[in-house]
Amino acid sequence: MAKRLARSQDSSKNSQVAIVDDNGSHTYSKLLNDAHKVRATLGSTNLKGASIAMLMPSSYEYAAIQWGIWAAGGAVVPLSPMHPERELEYFITNSEAHRVICHPSLLQNIEPVLGRLGDSVQLISSDMCLETGESTSTDDDVAIDENQSALFIYTSGTTGKPKGVVHTHASICAQVSALYEAWGWSAKDRLLHVLPLHHIHGIVVALCTALWAGATTEMLPRFDKDKVWSRFIDGPNNLSILMGVPTMYARLLQTLEEMPAERQKAAQVAIGKLRLTIAGSAALPTSVFRKWHEATGQVMLERYGMSEIGMALSNDAADPSARKPGSVGRPLPGVLVRLVDADGTDVTETSGASGMIQVKGPNVFREYYGMPDKTAKEFTPDGWFITGDVGTRTEDGLYYIMGRSSVDIIKSGGFKLSALEIERELLEHPSIADVAVVGIPSEEWGETVAASIVLKPGEKQLAVAQLKPWCYERMAHYKAPRIVKVVDALPRNLMGKLDKKAVRALFAD
Structure with missing residues (x-):
């Protein structure tokens, strides 16, 4: 992934804006330079997948720290300002992270945890990395094995303690390249980023894919429906992609309905010019799909994925008329999907039959960290990951999710x-x-x-x-x-x- 950042920077001729946040615009050239400062702070040798935790706000600095850890060969363990102390401590200890890079504004979140952990964990200020760190040349880049650990994503833990889903550089690249192709990303795109940055959605699907494409990402500190609408109505008319979870879109619709007529019209015009509006991380209610279309003219693109596999299925990005309410589309490039019933029979080609969704491909995670038995249990003998979701497939190849096998x-x-x-x-x-x-x-x-x-x-x-x-x-x-x-x-x-x-x-x- 770090090598891809260098290629994005080269292709942009140093001046393309990578990220816009509350502190201004930041080019790919600056991002590459700052990533090398972080790498220098962490040491010049390959960390070989060692876990490095980071607690950063949603901003340019988040990306610089993340890419710096990757450039050093480390595995990113993203922590969130929304996590309580108990979860922060669990993620740090479970991932065996011995260093935490923290933004000065979030020190109060982490200091009590590090006080309990003692000398086993080193605290590094992000300011020290970015302001006083010494940049190194790309010629000094260490050789990183694509199968090294690159990213920890912790599951929600609704059925037990959260599991650390470990992705490699190879699996992240497979996920991002599939989305790049399927969704038609280019350097001309401009994403409004409003998602949390400790889940696969915000990190890989949104931020990493945009950087992979050499596009520009505008980062809001957090989702705020009023600020989102203000950006669309009062800001430059240059956004092309919006991603969110269904709850966000429901709140945006509610706010839109409450606007004065003139401002409502301006909002509808601005949203109508987007190339894609994408929903994920939870099932999109048909009512929200329809209301969003009626209010904005946009046909929502729904897709299906999870922490362990990134994205596996997606509706058609090029043809809005092919997107059906409730459907999550077809397999993404390089991803294999099948449905298996309770008897172990492959029912993928049986229209209307329901079965467990199983996924296979280079996008699939490597392991649940420190849980070899649990990891093995979630794969079939022939190497398919068992998602735990039940779905159906229509004659025209569109998949529909019925829900989790256990609760839905x-x-x-x-x-x-x-x-x-x-x-x-x-x-x-x-x-x-x-x-x-x-x-x-x-x-x-x-x-x-x-x-x-x-x-x-x-x-x-x-x-x-x-x-x-x-x-x-x-x-x-x-x-x-x-x-x-x-x-x-x-x-x-x-x-x-x-x-x-x-x-x-x-x-x-």
């Missing part, structure tokens, strides 16, 4: 039901703003369909008796929720994903 597939009355499908339908109800569907143990049905619902402003109550007639017009009777609980908000993680374990707990009382 509900077995009720002899039927296998997709919680995501039921959620998509319920979000069309005029009183429902947000919903999560889970299966609750039942002696009579095996599992009972239960819905936790957030009502729209002004709505006070929605009972099962009121909901059933509406559901019966849109879905089979056995899919309709038998239990409904109205809540103020649904439990979600930092990326907006529903915590289905916590949703189930809402029905425990």
Whole structure:
């Protein structure tokens, strides 16, 4: 990856802007130079995949530190300002990171943790790396094995302690090059980056792909719906790509509806000029897909991936008419995808059949760090990664996600039901703003369909008796929720994903 940065810098003739943040514009030439300063601070020899943790704000400096660690042959362990102390300590110790590069503004987040860890972990100021570090020549670049550890991504840990997903330089390059080809990236693109930088979405899919292409990335410190709209309406009309999670798009739509007519029109015009709007990290509700199209003229591009595989499936970037609501498209270049049913039969070519999604290709991670047994368990004997997601494939080759095999597939009355499908339908109800569907143990049905619902402003109550007639017009009777609980908000993680374990707990009382 570090070598690719050098090539991007060369192709841009030193002057192409790589990143724009609150402190101004930063060229590829500067990024390459600063990455070498970081490398010099870490030492001139190849770190051979040694873990280096970094706690940085979403800014140019984040990229400079990340690429500097890679240039030194280290593996990046990205920490987030949103992580509590307990998680910071776990990620540092679990990854065996003996050095942490931290921005001065975030020292208060990490100092109590490092105080407990003592001399086993060295604290390095990012300012020391970038302001006083001595740049080295690209001629002095160390030879880095593409199979060395390059990046740790920690899973959400909803079923146990978070697992450290280890990607190599080769697997990251495979992911990024596939997206570069499939999404038609070029140096002319300009991405508005609003995603957290400790997940595969923000790091690889957004930032790394943009840098790989020699494009420009505008980085906001965090997602703020008002600042996003302000950038589109009041800023230069030169953005081409926006990526986000479904929750972000839902909030942008809500804000758009509340704007004065003149400003609303300006927002719609600005968004309408984008080349791509992309949603991921959670299932995109059909209602958001349709409302976004109606409000902006943009047909959302949905894709499918996860920490362990990067992106595997994507809708067509060149042809908006080929994107279907609820579909995550077809396999990306170089990625193999198949569906396997409970009997172990490959049902990929059986239209409408459901099966476990399995993925194979150079994009797949190497290991869960320090967990060889768990790693082996997640692969088939013939080398396919078992995603844990159940999907279907239509005759025209489009894939649809039914949900996680453990929490999104509900077995009720002899039927296998997709919680995501039921959620998509319920979000069309005029009183429902947000919903999560889970299966609750039942002696009579095996599992009972239960819905936790957030009502729209002004709505006070929605009972099962009121909901059933509406559901019966849109879905089979056995899919309709038998239990409904109205809540103020649904439990979600930092990326907006529903915590289905916590949703189930809402029905425990």
